Amino acid sequence: MRAITDSATMLRRQVKHIWRYPSLILTFAAVPVVFLLLFVYVFGGTMGAGIGGDRTAYAGYLTPGIMITTIAGAAQGTAISVATDMAEGIIARFKTMAIARVSVLTGHVLGAMVQTFIAIAVVTGVAVLIGFRPSASAPAWLGVVGVLVMFTFAITWLSVALAMVSKSVTTASNLPMPLMTLPFLGSGFVPTESMPTGLRWFAEHQPFTSVIETLRALLTGRPAGSSFVEAAVWSAVIALAGYLWARRLYNR
Structure with a gap:
């Protein structure tokens, strides 16, 4: 119970930061929105024809990948926030206080998830404005939200x-950047069938692809099938590994 109460307190701290600096959310959403507009309006005609449709069809194909790109981009902001607290000594001060140790990092995680979901909502709204028309039912939308929650939690x-492993804020801002490339090296922007053999194998078996394919199926009213299982397993593995790693570093 104490851990829950202390985590809620730390979450309020993060929410106050979000309220005080709303520009951060716009920053998280800006890059995905630029990618969305660039690929739909510059490459959308050709890409749409490649998947047997038009520019609007490509907007529907692209949007799940952009959602996941938003999560990957927000990870950089989370790393910067945690590293800044470490550099300024506030985490060291929290360690001396009579609070549950896990609550400090949990507050960061929950606060980052709030920011990320606001950014995803902005990106999805822009996608709807330029032609994205999901055909998901109400249960499918719940599935979409569930998949986004578990993958955001993991990342x-x-x-x-x-x-926590970084020595400076600058290093912390750079380490999550490779995550931004994974939607491109998956099915986020083009079908994996169009890739060379080696790259195709990597694209089909990396975690971002299963999550994107699950979202794509749910948003178009199709059963997610095995991709949902893969997405859930990948999310659980990444979340557990990240949590255990972060807790070990924090306690050290």
Whole structure:
């Protein structure tokens, strides 16, 4: 009970930061929105024809990948936030206080998830404005939200661990950057069938692809099938590894 109460207190601290600096959310959403507009309006005609449709069809194909790109981009902000607290000594001060140790990092994770979901909402709104028309039912939308929650939770814990292992804020801002490339090296922007053999194998078996394919199926009213199982397993593995790594570094 104490851990829950202390985590809620730390979450309020993070929410106050979000309220005080709303520009951070716009920063998290800006890059995915630029990618969305660039690929739909510059490459959308050709890409749409490649998947047997048009520019609007490509907007529907692209949006799940952009959602996941938003999560990957927000991971950098989470790492910076945690590293800044470490550099300024506030985490060292928290360690001396009579609070549950896990609550400090949990507050960062939950606060980062709030920021990320606001950014995803902004990106999805822009996608709807330029032609994205999901055909998901109400249960499918619940599935979409569930998949986004579990994957955001996993990537956020990983970014916290990366921040804890960093020696400076600058290093922490750079370590999560490779995550931004994974939607490109998966099915986020083009079908994996169009890739060379070696790259195709990597694209089909890396975690971002299963999550993107699950979202794509749910948003179009199709059963997610095995991709949902893969997405859930990957999310659980990444979340557990990130949590254990971050907790070990924090306690040390």
